[in-house]
Amino acid sequence: MNATNPYTLGFFVLLLLSGTACQPKKNALATTGKIAVLWELVTNFTGEKDAFYARFQLTNHSDVNLDDKNWALFFSMAPRPILDNQTEQPARLHHINGDWYVLKPDKNFHLPPGESIDIFYRGVEAVIKETDRPLGLYFVFYDDEGKEQKIENVIEYTWKPFVSPDQINRNEKDEEPIPTAALSYKNNLDMTDLSSAAVKPIIPSPVSLVMDKDSVEVNNAWAIYFEKGLEGEAAYLAAALKEATGLDLKTQSGAPQGKAIRLLQAPLVVNGVAHEAYALNIMANGIDISGSDAAGVFYGIQSLRACIPLKSYASRSGTLRLPKLQVNDAPRFAFRGLHLDVSRNFQTKETILRTLDLLSFYKINRFLFYTTEDEGWRLEIKDLPELTDVGAQRQHTSGKEAPALHPAYGSGPFAKEEGRFGHGYYSRTDFIEILKYATARHIKIIPEVNFPGHARAAIKAMEARYERLMKEGKEDEANEYRLIDPDDKSVYLSAQGYQDNVVCVARESVFHFYEKVVDEIATLYQEAGLTLDEFHTGGDEVPEGAWTKSPMAMALMREHPEIKDPKNLQTYFLRELVKRLKSRNLQLDGWEEVALAKKADGKYEPNPEFVNANVVPYIWNNIFDYPDLGYRLANAGYKVVLCNVSNFYFDLAYSKDPQEPGLYWAGFVDTRHSWTFAPYDMFKTTKKNSLGQKLDLETVKGYEKNKIIVEHLKPQARKNILGLEAQVWCETVKGRDMLEYYVLPKLVGFAESAWAAERSWETVDDKTQREKLIRDGWNVFANSLGKRELPRLHYLNGGYNYRVPPPGAVIENGELKANVEYPGLTIHYTTDGTEPTIASPRYEKPVAVKGPVVLRSFDDAGKGSHRVNVSSE
Incomplete structure (x- = not known):
């Protein structure tokens, strides 16, 4: 399940970087020089099931x-x-571990200077994205005795573009259309340009908003007055206004004098909700922001910020004209979250702070901080330096058995190499700063330590610790936090290709390690002035076959015959974790498997054991074997968070375009997917499976070959849906720009689904009527994106790297016709093959052209999409 703007060369620069090579012995290989590598996907249609063919x-x-x-x-x-x-x-080609591969010569291989050689190979599952290609290539050269002598990054690396249908389609069942300018043009015909009065000034949409035709000017003669307890919110508003517009307003406590922005707390209930509720009144004589609590006041401030005209961001004149309006608002869900994986590819502290600013603007109040994984441990833990010394960097190793992390996701052979994203961690000071920053923005950070699977970084770090202490003769201390059974011969392969990423749940030292980490993280919360009361345990994707040949596990099962099968050891682990952490008063979150029991046939069923144990499962599955899993668990009494993969997995690519980065194992997710979600009847908005084939889960009585009867959410179980969470897994995300490109503007659609009141179409049973309401609602939202949200993102916090969708276009009878996905964007084009800019001819209406045309769309801030090419052929 956890499973770039690709149109700038910057995102591919990591492939061209070379590190300082290891010092070679003096022989002929010291003058090796350059070996160029070209890679090509030949086809996904090999005549074999789910097999592709490629070449080096x-x-x-x-x-x-x-x-x-x-x-x-x-x-x-x-x-x-x-x-x-x-x-x-x-x-x-050989698979080593995870996503680490090696190409080794066969007998009689011979490649003299100046010559080339082709090497073909076959693999399982289609390859349709440029982000799927081999990354982080490097050569290891060996001496006559077979010892590693020299390591060199590949500098000359090229790949052939994916252009033919058999390279872009996954197999003969793939019904997701290949993106073209003509297809976009057809899809965009539904969009209509709306007047500014019809465009929502605040996203996510408030419960009620009444606009006045008049406006009010705010200048430096105004001040910000606040009640006791709202000092932080006042300071935040003053800083935000100064950054955005140049306004420099003083903050004062006490009774307001003259024109002012007034912050106060008052009892409020909006749409039946009190927590985080607010009222915003912009009047001629001042602005009132009242909240039921400090969080409500803060969200009123964000709605005020949303009313700032774009021209004020651009001019920063020191004055501000705002529309007169009245807003009463409260969130639909108390839990509105974003999950971010920083383990696969690291994100800097500064990027995390920027992300928290973004979340707060769109009223997202939870941040699931995924700092541990197979490929990296990103948080400093007191007394366990190996977790970051070993677990926070990747490098070439002699094999997967070494007590170190091997390369992954293009990190290359050298630890801490500039331009790579395999290394990095947050110091204790960094993490405390992040906690305080989030708290000031009313965001709760939920830390995650994923066990018993997805634990390779911790395993390798503790093996390095074990070896160090054994050399020092400290055997008891060496075993204190050891995480494996050294005699385990179990054979398994995890979803991400690992053969060694599961801890031994039969070891007391595993639980000792987990408690140590939890307690140290709790200390960091205390030092930030907070209390750790919620912790995410992961618990997903333990591979079949784990523990089956572990002597320690077998001994445990003899002591506890009720376990019966190694498959049940995952439930045993959670049971022990719940028991051991009970005294810490923690809510234990986890991925959906924590609330499931695996039957003898490998199928899952809801496990009632943890319903009343303060365990909250996060549910991603809504299109595979268990499309109703979230509802089944909620009906069984579990509090759940919905993380639907087909709507909220932001690491899934926007489209099938080979140059559009991201994953696609569950299909494709764009902003409309994140907006079109009915939380209490998600079957209405789950329309396709991963291959683009139509699903009809509304009326289905049996699901695919498993004959699963779809279970709808019972009315009394609605209260068990705590909220929604979007996910960003970072296998393909390299650096800040790529992260922001993946997230924006999908996050804006998600915020609407998580905060805004139930939309009219969610409760309409008639499909034809519902689809019309969805189209109309999306058209309004898309106008807001094109005319307001995207250009504002250009100015917020120094500017985010959001995605501008490319235009649709056709040439018919020598006439160019073009349109946009978000009304409010403009189209510029060239006919000489050059890259269009904002200064290029603007498309206004159908125009006669000769030959091919290049087009790009732009927002009012001047940010453009990638180019599209159209011709009359």
């Missing part, structure tokens, strides 16, 4: 012969099994 081409630009012993090419690649070659090849 090596070109020897060095002065050294490459033979069958003196080299190997290592790299990262989206994890998938490699099939045996059908024909003899000069080299063979």
Whole structure:
């Protein structure tokens, strides 16, 4: 389940960076020089089920012969099994672990200087994205004794674009259309340009908003007055107004004098909700923001910020004209979250702070901070330095058995290499700063330590600790936090391709480690002036086969015959965790597996054991074998958070375009998907499966071959839906710009689903009527995106790297016709093949053209989309 703006060269620069090579012994290999690598996806249609065909081409630009012993090419690649070659090849591809692969020469391999050689291979599951290609390529050269002698990054690396249907489609069942300018043009015909009066000034939409035709000017003669307890909110508003508009308003406590912005707390209940409720009144003689609590006042401030005209951001004149209005508002869900994985690819502290600012603007109040994974441990823990010394960096290792993290996701062979994203962590001071920053913005940070699976970084770090202390003769201390059974011979393969990422739940030291980490994180909360009362335990994707050949696990099962099967050891682990952490008064969150029991046939069913144990499952599954899982668990009494993959997995690509980065194992997710969600009847908004095939879960009586009867949410179980969460897993996300590109503007649609009151179409049973209401509602929202939200993101917090959707276009009978996905965007084009800019001719209406045309769409801030090419052919 956890499973770039690709149109700038910056995102691909990591492939071109070379690190300082290891010091070689003095022999011929010291003058190896450059070996160029070209990669090509040949086809996804091989005649075999779910198999693709690809090739490497090596070109020897060095002065050294490459033979069958003196080299190997290592790299990262989206994890998938490699099939045996059908024909003899000069080299063979091997999966090592995770997404780490190696290409090794077969017997009699020979590549002299100046020559090239092709190497073909086959793998399982389609490859349709440029982000799927091999990344972080490097050569290891060996001496005559087979010892590693020299490591070099591949500098000359190219790949062929994906252009043909058999490269872009996954298989013959793939019904997701190939993106083209013509397809976009057809889809955009539903969009209509609305007047400014019809465009919502505040997103997420308030419960009620009454606009006046008049406006009021705010200048430096105004002040911000606040009641006791709202000092932080007043300071925040003053700083936000100064940054956005140049206004420099003083903050004062006590009774207001003259024109002012007044912040106060008052009993409020809006739409039946008190917590976080607010009222915003913009009047001629002042602005009142009242909240039922400080959070409500803060969200009133955000709605005030949303009313700032774009021209004020651009001019920063020191004055501000605001529309007169009255808003009464409160959130639909108390839990509105974003999950961010910083373990696969690290994000800096500064990026986290920018993200928290963004979340607060759109009234998101939870941040699930995913700082531990197979590929990285990102948080400093007192007394366990190996967690960051070993677990926070990746590098070439002699094999997966080494007590270190091998390369992953293109991190390359050298630890801490500039331009890579495999290394980095948050110090205790960093984490405390992040906690305080989030708290000031009324965001609760939920830390996650994922056990018993997804634990390889912790395992390797504690193995390094074990080896260090054993050398010092401290055996008891060495075993204190050890996480594996060293005699375990279990064979398994995790969803991400790992063979060694599950802790031994039969070891007392595993629970001792977990309690140590929880307690140290709790201390960080205390130092930030907070109390840790919620902790995410992960608990997902423990691979089949784990613990089956572990002597320690077998001994535990003899002591506890009620466990019966190694499959049940995951439930045993959670049971023990709940018991051991009970004294800490923690709510334990986890992925959906924590509330499930695995039957003998491998199928899952709801496990009633933890219904009243303060365990909250987060549910991602809504299109696979258990499309109703969230409702089944809520009906069974669990409090749940809905994280639907088909709506809220922001790491899934916007579209099938090969240059559009991201994953696609569950289909594609754009902003409309995150907006079109009916939380209490999600079958109405789950329309396609991962291959784009139509689903009808509203009326289905049996689901696919499993004949699962879809269970709807019972009215009395609505209270068990705590809220919604969007996810960003970062396998393909490299750095801040890519992160913001993946998130924006999807987050804006998510905020509407999580905060805004139930929309009229959510309760309409007639499909035709409902679809019309959805189209009309989306058209209003899309106008808001094009005319207000996207250009504002250009100015907020120094500017975010949001995605501007490319235009749709066709040429018919020598006439260019074009349109946009979000009304309010403009289209500029060229006819000479050059890249359009904001200064290029603007498309206003159909125009006669000769030959091909290049187009881009732009928002009012001047940010553009990637280019699209159209011709009359």
